[in-house]
Amino acid sequence: MDRSEALPSGPTDPWDPIVKVVVAGLVAAATEVGVALPAETVRAQLALDGGPQGDLALPLHRLAQVAGRPANSLAAELAAHFPPSPILSSVVATGAYVNFVADSARLTQETLDLVLAHGGRYGSGPALPETACVEHTSANPTGPFHIGRVRNAIIGDTFARILRASGVPVTTQYYIDDMGRQAAMITWIWSKPRAEWPDPIRRAAEGEEVGEKPDRHRGRPYPAVSAYLKEHEEAREEVAELVRSLESGEPPARHRALAQEILDGMLASLARLSISFDEFVWESDFVKDGSVERVLERLRGSPHAVRESNGAWAIDTTGYGLPKESTRVVVQRGNGTSLYVTRDVAYHLQKLARFGRVVDVLGQDHQLHARTLDALLTEVGEARRPSFVIYQDITVPEGGRMSTRGGSAVWLDHLLEEAVTRARGEVLARREDLAEADVDRIAESVATGAIRYHIVRVAPEKPVVFRWEDALSFEGRSGPFVQYAYARASSVLRKGEALRGPYPFDARLLRDPEEAALVRVLARFPRVVAYAARTAHVHAVAGYAHDVADRFNRFYHAVPVLKSGEERTSRIALVAAVRQTLGNALDLLGLARLEAM
RNA sequence: GGGCGCGUAGCCUAGCCUGGAUAGGGCACCGGGUUCCUAACCCGGCGGUCGAGGGUUCAAAUCCCUCCGCGCCCGCCA
Numbered sequence: 305m306d307r308s309e310a311l312p313s314g315p316t317d318p319w320d321p322i323v324k325v326v327v328a329g330l331v332a333a334a335t336e337v338g339v340a341l342p343a344e345t346v347r348a349q350l351a352l353d354g355g356p357q358g359d360l361a362l363p364l365h366r367l368a369q370v371a372g373r374p375a376n377s378l379a380a381e382l383a384a385h386f387p388p389s390p391i392l393s394s395v396v397a398t399g400a401y402v403n404f405v406a407d408s409a410r411l412t413q414e415t416l417d418l419v420l421a422h423g424g425r426y427g428s429g430p431a432l433p434e435t436a437c438v439e440h441t442s443a444n445p446t447g448p449f450h451i452g453r454v455r456n457a458i459i460g461d462t463f464a465r466i467l468r469a470s471g472v473p474v475t476t477q478y479y480i481d482d483m484g485r486q487a488a489m490i491t492w493i494w495s496k497p498r499a500e501w502p503d504p505i506r507r508a509a510e511g512e513e514v515g516e517k518p519d520r521h522r523g524r525p526y527p528a529v530s531a532y533l534k535e536h537e538e539a540r541e542e543v544a545e546l547v548r549s550l551e552s553g554e555p556p557a558r559h560r561a562l563a564q565e566i567l568d569g570m571l572a573s574l575a576r577l578s579i580s581f582d583e584f585v586w587e588s589d590f591v592k593d594g595s596v597e598r599v600l601e602r603l604r605g606s607p608h609a610v611r612e613s614n615g616a617w618a619i620d621t622t623g624y625g626l627p628k629e630s631t632r633v634v635v636q637r638g639n640g641t642s643l644y645v646t647r648d649v650a651y652h653l654q655k656l657a658r659f660g661r662v663v664d665v666l667g668q669d670h671q672l673h674a675r676t677l678d679a680l681l682t683e684v685g686e687a688r689r690p691s692f693v694i695y696q697d698i699t700v701p702e703g704g705r706m707s708t709r710g711g712s713a714v715w716l717d718h719l720l721e722e723a724v725t726r727a728r729g730e731v732l733a734r735r736e737d738l739a740e741a742d743v744d745r746i747a748e749s750v751a752t753g754a755i756r757y758h759i760v761r762v763a764p765e766k767p768v769v770f771r772w773e774d775a776l777s778f779e780g781r782s783g784p785f786v787q788y789a790y791a792r793a794s795s796v797l798r799k800g801e802a803l804r805g806p807y808p809f810d811a812r813l814l815r816d817p818e819e820a821a822l823v824r825v826l827a828r829f830p831r832v833v834a835y836a837a838r839t840a841h842v843h844a845v846a847g848y849a850h851d852v853a854d855r856f857n858r859f860y861h862a863v864p865v866l867k868s869g870e871e872r873t874s875r876i877a878l879v880a881a882v883r884q885t886l887g888n889a890l891d892l893l894g895l896a897r898l899e900a901m
Numbered sequence: 902g903g904g905c906g907c908g909u910a911g912c913c914u915a916g917c918c919u920g921g922a923u924a925g926g927g928c929a930c931c932g933g934g935u936u937c938c939u940a941a942c943c944c945g946g947c948g949g950u951c952g953a954g955g956g957u958u959c960a961a962a963u964c965c966c967u968c969c970g971c972g973c974c975c976g977c978c979a
Contacts, residue, residue: 351921363921365959375959400959401922444979484979616977627904627975637977644979671905672974696906697973705973730941750941761927762914765906767972774913774928778941781914781927788941796938839918847915850926861934861943879938901941 316422316429318415318827319352322406325389326350326360330402333385339371339378353828357396358403359411365400375400408820412811412878415827419881420807427829427888429471429837436472437655438464440665441574441581442479444486445566447523449573450713451759451770452698452706458759458894459695460665461579462842465892467663470837475659478581479651482563482588484644488546489529490522490566491559492539501525502539505532517717519569522562527709551641553592560586573716577752578894590650596642599650602684603635614638624679626672633676645673649680652690656681662690663840667697693840695764701771714770723751726776727784731901742900749896750784756894757783761846781850783895789853790890791901792860793883798899800866802876809877813870818859819878825855826885833892849889856882 327346334341351361364382368375376399383397393407419426440460443453460476468474481487493505501509508528512521533540549555567584574580590596600617603609608620610632617636635646655662666674674692681689697705706713727747731738738746758775762768778784797803814823832848835841865875887897 348919349921357922361922363960365921369959399922403922481979486979612977614977618977625904634977639977641977643977648979668906668973670974670979673979675904694906699972734939734941766914767907769913771913777928779928780941782941784941785927788939792939792942799938841918843915847926854926857942858944860938864938866938901939 316418316426317830318411318418319406319831321414322391322404322411323347323350323352323360325391326362326404329386329389329395330362330382332387333382336385337378337381339367339373341367352831353824357398357401358394358405359824360404360406362402362404363400364402368400408815408823409811411827412814412819412823415823416807416809416811416877416881419826419884420805420877423884424888424891426884427833427892428469429830429834431473432471434472434660435658436467436474436661436663437477437659438467438474438663438665439477439479439655440464441579442481443570444481444484445519445563445570446486446490447526447566447708448517448519449570449716450706450708451716451719451775452713454574454577454716454755455695455698455759455768456665456667457574457579458577458756459693459764459842461577461894462756462760462845462892463663463665463693463836463840465894466833466836466842466845469833469888469892472661472837475582476580477583477585477655479585480563480567480587481644482560482586483547483550483591483647484587485543485547487559487563488543488550489533490526490562491556492543492546493525493529494522494562495556495558502532502536504528517569517572518565519567519573520717522566522569527711530709548639548641550588551591553588555588560588573720576720576748577756578896585651587647587651590647590654591642595650595654596647599646599653599684600636600642603646603649603680606683608683612638615640619680619683621676621679621683624675624682626675626679633680635680645676645680648673648677649684652677652681653684653686656686656688656690662688663693664690665693665695668694669697670694693764696767698768698770701769706770714772719755719775720751722772723754723776724748727751727754727778730778735901746898746901749898750778750787750901753783753787753895754778755783757786757846760893761843761850763841763843783893784901786849786853786886786890786893787895787898788901789856790883790886791898793856793879793886794899796860796865796879797876797883800872800876802880805880807873807877807880809874811874813874814878816859816863818855818862819875822855822859822878822882825852826881829885829889845889845892849886849893852882852886852889856886 327343330346331341331343349362364375364379368378379397379400379402383395383402386395391407391410392404394405396403438460441457464474464476505525505528509524603619604617606619610618610620612618616634616638618632618634620631621633622631636642671694678689699705700712724747727750731743731746832844836844865879868875890897
């Protein structure tokens with residue numbers, strides 16, 4: 305039985321009135337039978353959506369034990385004494401279970417009413433006073449995105465959308481690391497005239513194309529620079545000097561402009577996936593405004609502060625539950641400069657001051673950093689905690705993580721290009737009537753939808769092996785499958801001249817089993833959104849969207865809509881509700897609603 | 902070595918938080934479906950020691966312990 309979404313339902317949940325009747329009825333029946341059955345206990349045991357025998361099921365094994373009665377007879381007695389309700393079509397004891405089936409007409413009425421009345425807000429929770437900040441992506445501006453980094457962006461952006469739908473006002477942030485060695489390497493190489501570049505770097509950067517994106521262009525020498533520095537002490541010292549200049553607040557004039565230029569190129573790619581950010585936060589600003597120094601003052605004053613022989617400061621984090629080897633966290637170097645984690649403390653103090661809830665989307669390799677950050681926040685007297693959404697890496701089939709320097713990376717831009725090419729072919733194969741611009745638009749949406757869906761459909765904590773044929777699939781459990789169902793529903797409504805309401809309907813006419821099943825999927829949506837927001841299981845929404853599309857396709861094949869008789873307007877209302885719910889789910893996933901494909 | 906995560910049919914995956922009745926999808930494979938609202942679809946079939954062992958429980962994919970395999974982290978890097 306699937307109880308994963310089982311929650312106290314809210315006012316926009318079609319199951320809400322039914323659950324209330326079932327709980328109240330069970331409490332009343334229990335009293336008649338002579339058994340104490342508190343409403344809370346019933347709610348905890350009641351399973352919604354899953355039993356093979358009905359919509360709701362109450363297993364009585366445990367309750368029977370407490371009452372000292374055989375479960376089967378208790379189930380039978382409860383069913384027999386359950387007060388009749390027009391909202392339920394059957395209450396039956398099967399073995400140790402009491403099974404409830406909702407009256408289909410009533411559920412259909414309730415569900416379509418809610419979907420059609422709330423429209424784009426169906427599935428959303430009531431507006432909450434709490435605010436949240438979701439920080440995601442935050443990739444160093446050193447070159448183009450590879451698909452491994454994009455998993456962060458897709459999970460983060462989707463989670464932000466889901467949180468918003470759950471009622472929390474969300475601000476998304478991209479934290480730009482312009483303080484570290486990686487950013488310094490970019491400035492180091494581009495501050496030299498091309499003629500002065502060391503040979504291996506110049507060779508590696510060759511092959512530029514006219515008009516290539518700035519992240520591609522400026523990022524070209526990066527892997528070679530990285531390799532070069534490993535073997536050239538004097539170059540390493542130049543970069544180190546650059547890093548010191550960043551800390552002192554006097555970096556080369558071009559430093560931030562270069563980072564911004566590369567970032568702009570990266571963001572252009574994300575924009576194609578409908579991913580954007582509310583705010584950009586530069587790491588160096590926390591040094592400039594003195595907040596890093598204030599953090600250091602507090603840390604140095606901590607009873608756990610340790611002064612090293614060369615003047616560095618560390619914090620003894622014994623007692624914070626960190627792994628044994630990580631009990632000494634250096635927060636200030638011997639030369640007085642700060643470290644990444646120290647600056648991150650300053651950043652998080654700012655976020656915690658501004659937002660009620662602070663969420664970071666991080667790769668698993670940052671897990672220990674997250675725990676260290678957590679400990680240091682306590683150390684500086686911050687009582688509140690950020691929460692972390694941790695996801696596993698995307699690896700390549702040959703094994704290992706995607707690596708820019710190792711050459712195993714799959715570039716987002718390359719994947720986009722392949723996907724669009726393939727999507728164009730699919731569109732042209734079935735639509736000869738479309739204008740060129742429409743073909744392009746649909747192909748772009750199908751391609752980006754396939755990519756987003758492919759990444760988000762898997763639970764964040766699962767590792768993913770990247771395979772082209774999987775990422776480019778437009779069938780089955782895919783983005784285009786869901787988009788197609790939406791387009792299909794749109795097409796029906798268009799031909800029925802019913803793209804806009806009102807949608808009068810008679811729920812009693814929607815009595816086909818396919819219709820009942822379809823309504824039940826639609827009715828699940830509010831619980832799915834609430835569950836995904838609570839657990840950060842963004843993949844639940846992807847799975848749900850597939851379920852709706854799947855059920856709609858079955859309905860579509862089994863039941864005529866436009867060619868039906870007296871059911872026609874009611875079925876049109878059902879299709880409109882499907883289109884609305886599917887569209888809302890597509891919005892949460894960041895996939896385009898396509899009116900035609 | 903320690904910490905964290907993962908292990909479900911040939912492949913991918915849901916369910917694990919909150920134990921409950923025949924473990925739900927997809928790909929691949931086999932067989933069907935288009936004078937009918939879009940076949941990126943639908944119907945049927947095939948395929949499962951839920952990594953292994955033990956424990957708790959009336960009941961374990963789900964909770965606990967041990968072990969095995971895989972990944973990541975364990976810098977005065979970010």
